[in-house]
Amino acid sequence: MSPPRYFLPRAQSTLVGLVALGLALIGGLPSASAASWTVRSQPARMVNGGPLLFRVKAPAKLDALTASWLGHQLIFSYDTSTKTWFALAGVSLETTPGKYALELTGERADNHSPVTFTRTFPVAAAKYPKIKVELSVEKKFTEPTPEQQEQIAEGQKIKQDYLNRLTPDREWSGKFDAPAEADISDVFGSQRIFNGVAQSPHLGLDFRVPTGTPVAAMNSGTVLLARPLYFEGEFVVLDHGQGLLTLYLHLSEFKVKEGDVVKRGDIIGLSGGTGRATGPHLHVAVRWQGTYLDPARLMQLALP
Ligand SMILES: [Zn+2]
Structure with missing residues (x-):
């Protein structure tokens, strides 16, 4: 087994380390869960005024998945054919170009514990006609x-x-x-x-x-x-x-x-x-x- 990334002073109980490792395994720590989440948007290039579809593959079987995006609450549906969670969302016309976070919260099917993951997406400026x-x-x-x-x-x-x-x-x-x-x-x-x-x-x-x-x-x-x-x-x-x-x-x-x-x-x-x-x-x-x-x-x- 590779050593954990978080080294604790030897004086501390190994129990703390085991608990931390346990949290990492169920996705409680971003370092451990990051590798197993897949989060994609369609279209890949987001612009202000544009609708989009988020598709999420979670590291464990979930009962439910929600997310926070630009102040909105997203409720994901499960697509059995692709085994991915999906939700429609959008970027308001007034949103300025920049990076914005999609904060995901899932509920594990086996023990109902929460799992979270955050991914940021860049939003570009759309070119809308300025013809008056x-x-x-x-x-x-x-x-x-x-x-x-x-x-x-x-x-x-x-x-x-x-x-x-x-x-x-x-x-x-x-x-x-x-x-x-x-x-x-x-x-x-x-x-x-x-x-x-x-x-x-x-x-x-x-x-x-x-x-x-x-x-x-x-x-x-x-x-x-x-x-x-x-x-x-x-x-x-x-x-x-x-x-x-x-x-x-x-x-x-x-x-x-x-x-x-x-x-x-x-x-x-x-x-x-x-x-x-x-x-x-x-x-x-x-x-x-x-x-x-x-x-x-x-x-x-x-x-x-
Ligand atoms: Zn019109």
């Missing part, structure tokens, strides 16, 4: 009347309430599909200007579709919202579980109601130009635990 486009929008969206301001406040209250709900169970499975087969008219992260006033970055993906185009659920989930809001127009939100939502804006017709369970590809509504829209198009957004992620990058992920 002058768009003209009706005055009711830039200078709303007191009555319209009330409707706006009501919409914000509904979003504050519903969009921050977190259902613990994962409902999504497999890849996220495009909600419509159409050209992209505006990408995620671009800067826009309405009537000369700079707005926050575009937090969704726009599809160039005429009114009445069927809009499909990007993955399986439950209909969290299906109602008209001031800016969003006819608005559908799907809850895919674990804080992952997909949002479909400016629809002309609902094909689902709140509480319905949908599968990937199910038609949830027809596209339109309701709410704050310069014309008919489909705006799709991906929200993960309160932060908006790039839908195009999500659709590129190969998911279990």
Whole structure:
């Protein structure tokens, strides 16, 4: 047996050494457990605004695995075909480039003792279009009347309430599909200007579709919202579980109601130009635990 890395004064009881060695063997000490954990991200290059999939191979059989990542709590699922734990996560648009820690905590299947492991990942800066486009929008969206301001406040209250709900169970499975087969008219992260006033970055993906185009659920989930809001127009939100939502804006017709369970590809509504829209198009957004992620990058992920 090779000598332990931590040499203790001979005067101390060898029991201390044995206990320390025992801890090292069950993964209590990073030096001993580091070699046996495998932690990967997809894509390998992380950027701000990007969703990602963590895959973890643990050194022992676990009952459960959770992690802390950029202030978010991740709940991992077990993929029996690859014998790996996986969780969807993301990096907010506001995250600055740097190194960030994924702090894993597992529960051993045999003795229910906790095992921990930390790995840091570099986050690079994504290049989002800086092209400023002058768009003209009706005055009711830039200078709303007191009555319209009330409707706006009501919409914000509904979003504050519903969009921050977190259902613990994962409902999504497999890849996220495009909600419509159409050209992209505006990408995620671009800067826009309405009537000369700079707005926050575009937090969704726009599809160039005429009114009445069927809009499909990007993955399986439950209909969290299906109602008209001031800016969003006819608005559908799907809850895919674990804080992952997909949002479909400016629809002309609902094909689902709140509480319905949908599968990937199910038609949830027809596209339109309701709410704050310069014309008919489909705006799709991906929200993960309160932060908006790039839908195009999500659709590129190969998911279990
Ligand atoms: Zn949009």
